[in-house]
Amino acid sequence: MTEQPMVRFDNVSKRYGALTVLDGLNLEIAHGEKVSIIGPSGSGKTTVLRMLMTLETINDGVIWVEGQPLTHMERNGKLVPADLAHIRKIRAKIGMVFQSFNLFPHMTAMQNCIEAPITVLGMKRADAEARAADLLDMVGLSEKKDHYPSQLSGGQQQRVAIARACAMRPKIMLFDEVTSALDPELVGEVLEVIRKLGREHDLTMLMVTHQMGFAKEFSDRVCFFHAGKICEQGPPNELFGAPKNERTRQFLHAVLEAG
Amino acid sequence: MIWDWAFAFEILPVLARAAIVSIEATLIGFALAASLGLVLAVVRIAVPWTGWTISVLVELIRSTPLLIQIFFLYFVFPKFGVVLDAFTAGVLAIGIHYAAYCSEVYRAGFDNIHRGQWEASIALNLSSWTTFRDIIIPQAIPPIVPALGNYLVALFKETPLLSAIAVLELMQTAKIIGSETFRYTEPTTLVGLFFLAMSLVSAALIRSLERLLNRRTMR
Ligand SMILES: Nc1ncnc2c1ncn2[C@@H]1O[C@H](COP(=O)(O)OP(=O)(O)O)[C@@H](O)[C@H]1O
Ligand SMILES: [Mg+2]
Numbered sequence: 001m002t003e004q005p006m007v008r009f010d011n012v013s014k015r016y017g018a019l020t021v022l023d024g025l026n027l028e029i030a031h032g033e034k035v036s037i038i039g040p041s042g043s044g045k046t047t048v049l050r051m052l053m054t055l056e057t058i059n060d061g062v063i064w065v066e067g068q069p070l071t072h073m074e075r076n077g078k079l080v081p082a083d084l085a086h087i088r089k090i091r092a093k094i095g096m097v098f099q100s101f102n103l104f105p106h107m108t109a110m111q112n113c114i115e116a117p118i119t120v121l122g123m124k125r126a127d128a129e130a131r132a133a134d135l136l137d138m139v140g141l142s143e144k145k146d147h148y149p150s151q152l153s154g155g156q157q158q159r160v161a162i163a164r165a166c167a168m169r170p171k172i173m174l175f176d177e178v179t180s181a182l183d184p185e186l187v188g189e190v191l192e193v194i195r196k197l198g199r200e201h202d203l204t205m206l207m208v209t210h211q212m213g214f215a216k217e218f219s220d221r222v223c224f225f226h227a228g229k230i231c232e233q234g235p236p237n238e239l240f241g242a243p244k245n246e247r248t249r250q251f252l253h254a255v256l257e258a259g
Numbered sequence: 260m261i262w263d264w265a266f267a268f269e270i271l272p273v274l275a276r277a278a279i280v281s282i283e284a285t286l287i288g289f290a291l292a293a294s295l296g297l298v299l300a301v302v303r304i305a306v307p308w309t310g311w312t313i314s315v316l317v318e319l320i321r322s323t324p325l326l327i328q329i330f331f332l333y334f335v336f337p338k339f340g341v342v343l344d345a346f347t348a349g350v351l352a353i354g355i356h357y358a359a360y361c362s363e364v365y366r367a368g369f370d371n372i373h374r375g376q377w378e379a380s381i382a383l384n385l386s387s388w389t390t391f392r393d394i395i396i397p398q399a400i401p402p403i404v405p406a407l408g409n410y411l412v413a414l415f416k417e418t419p420l421l422s423a424i425a426v427l428e429l430m431q432t433a434k435i436i437g438s439e440t441f442r443y444t445e446p447t448t449l450v451g452l453f454f455l456a457m458s459l460v461s462a463a464l465i466r467s468l469e470r471l472l473n474r475r476t477m478r
Contacts, residue, residue: 053378053381053382054381055378055381055382088384088386091381091384092384094382095382095383096382098375098378098379098382100375101375102373102375102376102378102379103379104376104379104394104398105398106397106398115383115385115393115394116383116384116385119385119386119389119393120383120384120385120386120389164383165382165383168383168384
């Protein structure tokens with residue numbers, strides 16, 4: 001038996017009323033693979049992540065995680081829409097970091113990182129705190145653990161958000177333009193943490209990004225989205241070095257032009 | 260003489276006992292209103308199909324006078340086998356009436372929570388119960404304390420309605436004193452002063468609670 005892909009989008013469509021945002025998406029991501037999604041604004045990149053995180057329902061198709069359906073469940077050999085218990089079981093494997101951080105403002109960095117491990121995984125407070133301390137150390141914020149989000153810079157908040165997501169030990173991490181809301185001088189520290197995460201943890205990563213340099217250096221594969229479809233995909237040196245599709249060329253040209 | 264000091268002092272102890280009944284009715288009524296209102300607001304979000312029913316219920320309660328609801332619980336419910344003493348029926352009616360108002364206040368509080376807070380909770384796989392208890396409610400409550408406080412004072416000022424079903428609260432006691440002695444000036448004035456004083460005190464307490472909460476919630 002061949003190894004199951006970590007994630008598989010099987011002919012997935014997403015519509016908002018008459019607007020088709022994703023049109024029959026097929027995408028497989030292997031265990032440990034780092035995949036970047038690039039493309040123009042409105043092409044459906046965020047929607048891909050949100051569907052996988054179950055923040056959006058899908059209209060057609062099935063999403064699979066490690067060979068198990070996420071959006072559906074098996075009943076008498078047939079796939080039926082998943083109930084909440086099933087969704088919660090499968091989505092425990094997935095974590096997400098948002099463009100706008102979404103830290104809990106009434107909790108310190110430490111409290112943000114132990115909330116879910118205690119209430120969802122049932123960890124003991126001391127164990128959860130030990131794990132959170134390690135993760136805050138990993139993101140370089142040990143000394144800020146008792147600070148509230150409002151007392152942290154954007155880059156620091158985003159690093160706490162990464163530690164918080166990691167505290168649930170997901171197998172798959174989703175990053176949606178996690179540096180877009182940051183001042184330019186703070187982008188580097190967040191990317192450095194993501195690099196470290198990729199090196200030190202056995203994580204499958206799927207990231208939407210406008211940082212072409214980072215996508216090129218960090219990813220195993222880059223997918224270029226256009227109008228709700230994958231227009232072109234391949235290893236970063238091929239896609240950036242010798243794009244085959246005219247649309248990809250135009251997009252990369254425009255992005256590099258803008259700096 | 261219009262105002263008789265001796266008489267005023269004479270009736271003071273009786274009124275003080277009645278004041279305790281008024282305060283009890285207020286506190287129990289408001290505790291009921293605040294908690295039932297919260298339950299209604301949470302259920303409306305957590306169990307979407309209840310939305311319509313709860314809206315109709317809330318609208319119904321807010322669009323009929325509290326006095327009618329008090330009468331309903333005290334005089335009509337016994338016809339269906341539910342017999343409540345006057346205090347219980349009255350406090351229950353007040354609590355339910357103000358729960359309808361409080362639920363709207365909570366709803367506004369929940370609506371003001373950024374969507375990202377709910378999404379982060381889902382991404383961390385929190386249950387909806389945990390999401391409300393630890394994430395949403397602690398952020399939603401502090402900004403609505405003033406609005407809830409206003410309803411506490413409003414509820415307190417409506418407790419004289421309980422005199423309509425002969426609960427021995429302040430108004431009813433003043434009425435009895437008046438009808439026994441034919442002097443209404445002192446009891447009515449004293450009751451009015453008492454409400455004035457209590458309203459001012461509660462308003463001050465709410466303001467300091469508000470300041471405390473503002474200081475505690477970091478933003
Ligand atoms: N809740 C929504 N309702 C209606 N349209 C939406 C909604 N969310 C996203 N869209 C639309 O879906 C399209 C894809 O959005 P998105 O995935 O956010 O694009 P990207 O991340 O590539 O910029 C856009 O046209 C956007 O306007
Ligand atoms: Mg986007």
